[in-house]
Amino acid sequence: MYAVGVDIGGMSIKVGIVSDKGKIIAENRVKTAKTAEQCIKNMVEQINSLFKENNLTINEISGIGIGCPGAVTSQTGVVDFLPNLGWENVPLADELRKSFNTTIKISNDANVAALGEAIYGAAKNYNTSIMFTLGTGVGGGMIIDKKLFEGGFSRGAELGHITLFLDGEPCTCGRRGCIECYTSATALIKQTKNAMLKNKASTMWEFVDGDIDKVDGRTAFECSKTGDKTAIEVVDTYVYYLSESVLNMLNIFRPDAFILGGGISAQGNYLTDKIKAYCEKFDYGYKRAPRTEIICATLGNAAGIIGAAALVNN
Amino acid sequence: MYAVGVDIGGMSIKVGIVSDKGKIIAENRVKTAKTAEQCIKNMVEQINSLFKENNLTINEISGIGIGCPGAVTSQTGVVDFLPNLGWENVPLADELRKSFNTTIKISNDANVAALGEAIYGAAKNYNTSIMFTLGTGVGGGMIIDKKLFEGGFSRGAELGHITLFLDGEPCTCGRRGCIECYTSATALIKQTKNAMLKNKASTMWEFVDGDIDKVDGRTAFECSKTGDKTAIEVVDTYVYYLSESVLNMLNIFRPDAFILGGGISAQGNYLTDKIKAYCEKFDYGYKRAPRTEIICATLGNAAGIIGAAALVNN
Numbered sequence: 001m002y003a004v005g006v007d008i009g010g011m012s013i014k015v016g017i018v019s020d021k022g023k024i025i026a027e028n029r030v031k032t033a034k035t036a037e038q039c040i041k042n043m044v045e046q047i048n049s050l051f052k053e054n055n056l057t058i059n060e061i062s063g064i065g066i067g068c069p070g071a072v073t074s075q076t077g078v079v080d081f082l083p084n085l086g087w088e089n090v091p092l093a094d095e096l097r098k099s100f101n102t103t104i105k106i107s108n109d110a111n112v113a114a115l116g117e118a119i120y121g122a123a124k125n126y127n128t129s130i131m132f133t134l135g136t137g138v139g140g141g142m143i144i145d146k147k148l149f150e151g152g153f154s155r156g157a158e159l160g161h162i163t164l165f166l167d168g169e170p171c172t173c174g175r176r177g178c179i180e181c182y183t184s185a186t187a188l189i190k191q192t193k194n195a196m197l198k199n200k201a202s203t204m205w206e207f208v209d210g211d212i213d214k215v216d217g218r219t220a221f222e223c224s225k226t227g228d229k230t231a232i233e234v235v236d237t238y239v240y241y242l243s244e245s246v247l248n249m250l251n252i253f254r255p256d257a258f259i260l261g262g263g264i265s266a267q268g269n270y271l272t273d274k275i276k277a278y279c280e281k282f283d284y285g286y287k288r289a290p291r292t293e294i295i296c297a298t299l300g301n302a303a304g305i306i307g308a309a310a311l312v313n314n
Numbered sequence: 315m316y317a318v319g320v321d322i323g324g325m326s327i328k329v330g331i332v333s334d335k336g337k338i339i340a341e342n343r344v345k346t347a348k349t350a351e352q353c354i355k356n357m358v359e360q361i362n363s364l365f366k367e368n369n370l371t372i373n374e375i376s377g378i379g380i381g382c383p384g385a386v387t388s389q390t391g392v393v394d395f396l397p398n399l400g401w402e403n404v405p406l407a408d409e410l411r412k413s414f415n416t417t418i419k420i421s422n423d424a425n426v427a428a429l430g431e432a433i434y435g436a437a438k439n440y441n442t443s444i445m446f447t448l449g450t451g452v453g454g455g456m457i458i459d460k461k462l463f464e465g466g467f468s469r470g471a472e473l474g475h476i477t478l479f480l481d482g483e484p485c486t487c488g489r490r491g492c493i494e495c496y497t498s499a500t501a502l503i504k505q506t507k508n509a510m511l512k513n514k515a516s517t518m519w520e521f522v523d524g525d526i527d528k529v530d531g532r533t534a535f536e537c538s539k540t541g542d543k544t545a546i547e548v549v550d551t552y553v554y555y556l557s558e559s560v561l562n563m564l565n566i567f568r569p570d571a572f573i574l575g576g577g578i579s580a581q582g583n584y585l586t587d588k589i590k591a592y593c594e595k596f597d598y599g600y601k602r603a604p605r606t607e608i609i610c611a612t613l614g615n616a617a618g619i620i621g622a623a624a625l626v627n628n
Contacts, residue, residue: 071603080603128466140566149458152442155603156568163558166478175561175596244477247489252454252566254470282489289385289394289469 002056003313004047006066007109007304008032010084013039015046016302017054017061018309022120024302026054036079036090044099063103063312064096067112067304074107074154105311107150109133109304111157113297114141115148116307117259121299126256130249131297132159134217134242134262137172138180142253148311160184162248164241179248182241185217185263188234192220195234202230217264225270239271243278250283250292261297268296316370317627318361320380321423321618322346324398327353329360330616331368331375332623336434338616340368350393350404358413377417377626378410381426381618388421388468419625421464423447423618425471427611428455429462430621431573435613440570444563445611446473448531448556448576451486452494456567462625474498476562478555493562496555499531499577502548506534509548516544531578539584553585557592564597564606575611582610 002025007014009032016027028050030042047064051057070082077093093104107115114123114131123129127146133139140159142149151157160180161173168177181187192215196204204223208214220238223231246258260271272294279294299306316339321328323346330341342364344356361378365371384396391407407418421429428437428445437443441460447453454473456463465471474494475487482491483501495501506529510518518537522528534552537545560572574585586608593608613620 142566144458144463151566151568152570152606153568153603156564156566158565161565162476162562164477164480166555166558173565175558241480244480244489248476250470251472251475251487252456252465252470254466256466289467292466 001062003309004064005305005309016305036087065308065311066106067109067308110139111141112307113303115310116303118143119310123257128255129257130255131259134264179245199230203228239274257293265296315376317623318378319619319623330619350401379622379625380420381423381622424453425455426621427617429624432457433624437571442569443571444569445573448578493559513544517542553588571607579610
């Protein structure tokens with residue numbers, strides 16, 4: 001059967017028809033509207049137009065799954081709070097049920113990404129997997145025995161909000177020193193810029209055409225590969241932060257696989273080889289327990305739609 | 315039905331018959347022998363003598379549950395490593411099966427304590443509970459939907475080995491700055507002694523009859539209650555470390571209840587009221603999600619036997 005996956009983002013809402021093998025067979029997107037009401041209206045239109053274009057009826061899909069960038073109560077299908085979209089207490093599942101007589105499930109976007117990787121992506125051969133999505137912030141997803149575990153009240157899995165430095169950098173969550181403040185793409189960019197400002201001879205300046213505003217999550221990684229010492233230092237420090245964050249998760253979950261997602265995971269083995277080397281040295285369980293595989297996500301930008309569809313497609 | 319609970323410790327091995335209501339109806343203990351072989355022989359004798367004294371046969375018990383202070387593979391019943399006892403790769407369940415034809419299960423001692431509290435103790439009215447045992451080290455136990463979750467390969471739940479201060483105090487696990495280094499009873503005693511050495515006028519000196527070697531996990535707490543400023547500072551700092559550690563777990567699991575066990579939990583509400591006040595201020599989910607109850611363990615020293623019995627008694 002097919003399923004509909006909806007990926008709600010700050011810029012656009014993506015809707016796709018996904019096969020039970022996890023392939024997107026059709027997809028469209030619409031700019032994120034200013035109100036929840038208009039967004040829902042657009043979603044209904046987009047889903048209906050995908051049905052029409054693909055000669056599908058509601059009876060031929062297993063349901064509609066939706067990933068939301070914020071706090072949701074998955075049990076009731078209510079979006080509690082999407083800070084970037086200004087949504088508060090929106091009964092999303094109920095609203096969509098007015099148009100579609102099918103199973104409708106919602107979850108947090110990082111949970112959905114982890115589920116997508118577990119069912120169709122990097123973690124498909126593993127029963128238990130934990131995922132970090134390294135983006136603007138750091139999201140987390142926990143898959144235990146192939147099932148999404150959202151934590152109590154579907155409000156756990158905030159894996160970016162674990163301390164790395166007590167009383168460290170201020171975090172958006174109100175605490176200080178969270179993993180997110182050191183391992184997000186935002187944090188890496190800040191670390192890269194700081195290093196560049198201290199080292200005007202670094203080749204990272206050439207890489208960004210002398211314009212520090214062009215620094216992104218790739219800058220330090222790419223320049224480290226060509227031997228730039230400043231870039232190597234930035235990467236080494238970032239890997240240290242990230243490895244220690246991963247070790248925390250290994251000590252809690254000892255999963256079969258640990259998945260790194262988000263833009264930074266495009267570094268692939270260049271990143272995971274370094275993390276593995278660090279973890280082998282300091283992992284509490286390595287000497288006497290089977291190893292956790294540390295791998296990068298494989299679904300890329302499609303993770304949102306495919307993962308959302310996986311909420312109703314397995 | 316009854317179950318046998320065995321609590322293996324560094325000093326003694328305690329064996330008890332536990333009712334299905336979680337009451338110990340008979341109990342004995344034997345000094346921990348030097349070899350695993352002798353320990354197992356002693357366990358068999360103790361269990362048989364309890365059966366005899368209580369007119370029970372093997373058919374009247376649901377099984378034998380065992381808590382071990384170290385790494386075990388619960389799936390196979392093998393004790394991988396008990397550092398304090400010098401055990402390595404001991405097929406404990408198989409050895410006991412030679413004498414007892416019944417279900418035999420083993421787990422880590424902190425897991426067993428969390429299970430005991432979840433089934434019969436502080437967390438019995440909650441589905442999902444996470445526990446810290448604050449003792450020589452910091453152990454952890456995770457109960458999800460009333461089931462013990464040991465992590466993959468039964469090697470997770472090392473909740474004491476999550477960073478609080480990256481590159482902080484050296485930890486027994488090989489890393490630095492773990493929760494255990496700041497929130498164990500051992501850590502509190504060290505914090506108390508350091509404060510006393512800096513403040514010779516503190517009433518804590520009277521409390522320990524001028525002998526710093528008499529400092530224990532109660533010293534700072536009891537003297538803080540009578541207004542000693544140095545003791546209050548020690549307690550406030552300890553509570554800060556512990557609250558931040560608890561917040562990490564709430565962000566991951568958002569459990570129904572968070573349980574504090576070990577000797578320090580004897581402080582009861584005096585401790586939990588402070589932690590609750592801190593968590594309300596800084597908890598990511600508090601404003602919009604139901605609250606996690608933060609409570610102390612209630613089974614005390616019996617947790618080892620009762621929790622071990624719960625492995626086979628529910």
